[in-house]
Each structure stands twice: as structure tokens, then as C-alpha cells.
Amino acid sequence: MISLFIQIQFDSDTPIYEQLKQQLIIGMAQQRLLPGERLPSVRELASDLGINMHTVNKAYKQLEEEGFLQIHRQRGAIVSPKGPGKADEAYLKKIEEKLRPLIAEASLRQVDQENLEGIVRRIYRELGGER
Amino acid sequence: MISLFIQIQFDSDTPIYEQLKQQLIIGMAQQRLLPGERLPSVRELASDLGINMHTVNKAYKQLEEEGFLQIHRQRGAIVSPKGPGKADEAYLKKIEEKLRPLIAEASLRQVDQENLEGIVRRIYRELGGER
């Protein structure tokens, strides 16, 4: 049951479809969702999570666009066997642009490089450790 | 001239007020903006950047709420002399929640922990090196 580990925060300012995308990606990184594995149908997952079909559909479509999923008209969605593309220059640039303001604020709040790397290490460990 | 180092991307999907907040915070981290320093008036900055006054106002207001600025009726906005609060548990939690999906995607794209820490280190260096 995939919906067991997905938690939507309805009061968040992160859109529901975005939360869903993030948690599916986290599930893949944790290998709770394996390449080739079938995901619930849009209607099924929507019903399990108490959200609308179209919201799930939007998340699935975007994940397909980004190479994480394959969507087949009849068989539904499966985790892409090949995974998303390997990081390229553009992706690394994008990730840096996301990190910069986050780190700027952290450093003003006296979180130094060692602290932050500790957090990063913990997340990497946690992602690898759920299998 | 503060507006010299602020660059708004009008075609970004990050709201302008959010870009402005981020760049002001980056400016503080780089110590281009020093504690106690006076910021341009809402009207002036808006005009320099070619954006709406309301947008600058919103950014200033939120930065004040978060402890980065102080706004006085007469003197305008100044960089908070004490800086924002030191990171507490809630803040560290929040930062971790932001990092998790980002790192999950990165790891699926074969960016390993060393790569990512390299990027983090580079950003810390860059923030410290502009003074």
C-alpha cells in the first residue's frame, strides 16, 4: 500500500500535487518504490488520500515529463525502469539556485557549514536506510 | 546602491517579492548589507527595480516579521542589528523538510553525498567571500 507512507498536509502552502510528487520521489530514493513497480491508479490513490483525481493526475503527468514515471493508457503508471536522467550541468545549476537562499538564511541564523553538512548526511543516510 | 546587486527575473515562476526577500537575505549573509544599515525606501527600491511598490512593501514586511529587518515609521527600514533569531529546533526541522525532497531527487539523479557537499561548501565559501 503506497498510500501508507504518503502524508498530505492540507494546510500547507505547498500545493498538494507538489507534495505528492515530492513524496513519490522520496519513496523512489528510499527504494520503497522500485523501478518497474506499478503505482496505484489515479482514481485509487486520489480516493485513498482524500483528494481529487485530477490532482493525482497532475502529479503523475509531471513526474512522467521529468522521467520518473511511465504512464500507459491502460496499465496505469509504473516507476520508470531507467530512472530520471543523470544530473547534467543545468540540473546542478538549478539545485545550486535553490540551495543558495536556503544556505544564506541558515548562515545568518548561525548554522555553520558543519551543522548543515550534518543534516545533509543524515538525510542521505535516512534515504538509504529504509529499504 | 543596494539595487546594484539585486537582479529580478521577471520570467521566473518565483514571485518577485520572494526573489527580493531571498536576495536581500543573501546580501546580509555576504555582509553587503550590514546590521543597522538603512535600506532604500519602498518607493525608491521599487522605482530602481522597475517593480510595484506593494511588492517591495510585502518583502520588507515579511522580512521584518522574520527578524531580518526593523521598520520605523520615520527612518524607514534598517537591517536588524541583532540579526534574525539563532536557529532553533523548529527552524532546523523546517530546513530539513526543504532539503529532503531536493536530496531525494538529487540522489536518484546520481548526485552522491560528496557531490552535494561540494556544492554546499562552494555556496558557503561564496557567501563568505564577497565582503
Add this chain to the structure above:
Amino acid sequence: MISLFIQIQFDSDTPIYEQLKQQLIIGMAQQRLLPGERLPSVRELASDLGINMHTVNKAYKQLEEEGFLQIHRQRGAIVSPKGPGKADEAYLKKIEEKLRPLIAEASLRQVDQENLEGIVRRIYRELGGER
């Protein structure tokens, strides 16, 4: 009035959003729609064409994704000043895959290469000639 030259066939088996995409692209090729030009808002065009806002939105979003448009939250959609990317190998491959079955049928129906090239020339001329 952009909607003057757009004609939706409601009984077609080509989806409405796809017809809309195609006609907007044709409009750009004919230079009826110029780089930087503002398109009608999704609600306005939807109302003009007698279709739903979301259908127009889907067409706009996909055209943005493909580099034909830029969408700004407040200013609406404009024709991308730089245009879509120049044809690359992948695009030429795709176009060939679309042409092959079409040409196979045509040749069985005794449309020879000269006939077909005549049609192609006519379309090129027509696209260039509406300015």
C-alpha cells in the same frame, strides 16, 4: 483579434486543445502572431471560442513547455521572443516518424513524390504569404 483566425472543429477527433495549439503555431509561422506579442487571457480566448478556460490553459501550458510561449502570472501569455528551439536530431527524427506512414499511404494512393512536394511547397508558400 486573434480569435478571428482560429476555428475549432468540435466534431473532430483531434482534441480541442491540440487544434488550438496547432492553429496558434500556424499563426506564428504566418507571422500573424509576432514574437513578444501578447495573447488573449485564457478566460477571454475560451469565451471567444466557446470552450472551457482549462482547455485553453492546457494548450498554453504545453506551448510554453515546448518553447513557443512564455506565461507570466499577471501579464498573461506572450509569444516567445526567441522562438522555440532550432530543430535538432531528435526533432527531425520525430518529424520523419510522423511523415513515414502518411507518405506510405499517399504512395499507395498513387500520389508520387512530385505531387507531394508540390503540396509541401504550397504550404510553405502559404505560410510565408499571409504577412
Add this chain to the structure above:
Amino acid sequence: MISLFIQIQFDSDTPIYEQLKQQLIIGMAQQRLLPGERLPSVRELASDLGINMHTVNKAYKQLEEEGFLQIHRQRGAIVSPKGPGKADEAYLKKIEEKLRPLIAEASLRQVDQENLEGIVRRIYRELGGER
């Protein structure tokens, strides 16, 4: 073995029955399938390609309607000895309607008339050259 040259892409967004139709037509254009030649039974082709019988049946039925095949209760399907009808005005109109959006996009992507005619020529040559 007809199924030797038919390749179904299960992850395509072109329906399987449509892919099948197209490849059979291409086979006829290449004269791999000759007028009067008997096609595999629905059951046999479905099994060879690993697809549903209904899907093959749909493709055969539509090809019959369009004049490419004849279906006899006993003998099964044969390639129409007379071929499909010669192109008439309506058909030429239809082909033009299919080409226009394709060419419009190509021209925006800086594929000029010569480039495109080169592709058309190549496909004609390839269709004629497989006999």
C-alpha cells in the same frame, strides 16, 4: 512472417491498433505485402505481437473500410488486389490538413523547404527500396 517486420512500441502514445495499421500500410508501400497476399489470422498476429485479439481485429476492420484489405469469412484477410482508391480531392485536402501544422512548426524551428523536401525524398526512396 509478417510479424517479423512489425514492431509495436508499447510505451508510445499512439494507440497499438494505429501503430499496427501504419506498419501494415508501410509494408504494402514497400511491397513486402503484395496485392492478394494473405495476412496472418487475427489470433495468430495477436499472439505473435503479444497484443490483444480485439486490437488486431480493429486494425484489420479499419484497413478494410479504407480499402487496403479484404476480409473474407473463410480465407481471412488478404491485401486488396486493387489497392486503396486513388487519391481524390478529399484525400489531398486531408493530407494537406495534416501537413500544415507539421510544416508550420518545422518552419518555426528553422527547417526550410529544402530540408523538408530532403526528408520527404528520403522516405520515398526508403519505401521503394525495400523490395
Add this chain to the structure above:
DNA sequence: GTGGTCTAGACCACA
């Protein structure tokens, strides 16, 4: 006033 998001419900093509 603009697009972004979400919900609801419907019909259809596909296999």
C-alpha cells in the same frame, strides 16, 4: 485582472 490550484462530475478511447 491574471494564471495557479483544487474540486466535481461526465463521456470516451483503449485494450
Add this chain to the structure above:
DNA sequence: GTGGTCTAGACCACG
């Protein structure tokens, strides 16, 4: 039974 498409109507963020 699956996703694809379309409609309708609503609230919100943004500037």
C-alpha cells in the same frame, strides 16, 4: 478498469 479530455465553478496569490 485505465488514463484522456472536457466542462463547470470556486478560491487564492500576485502585482
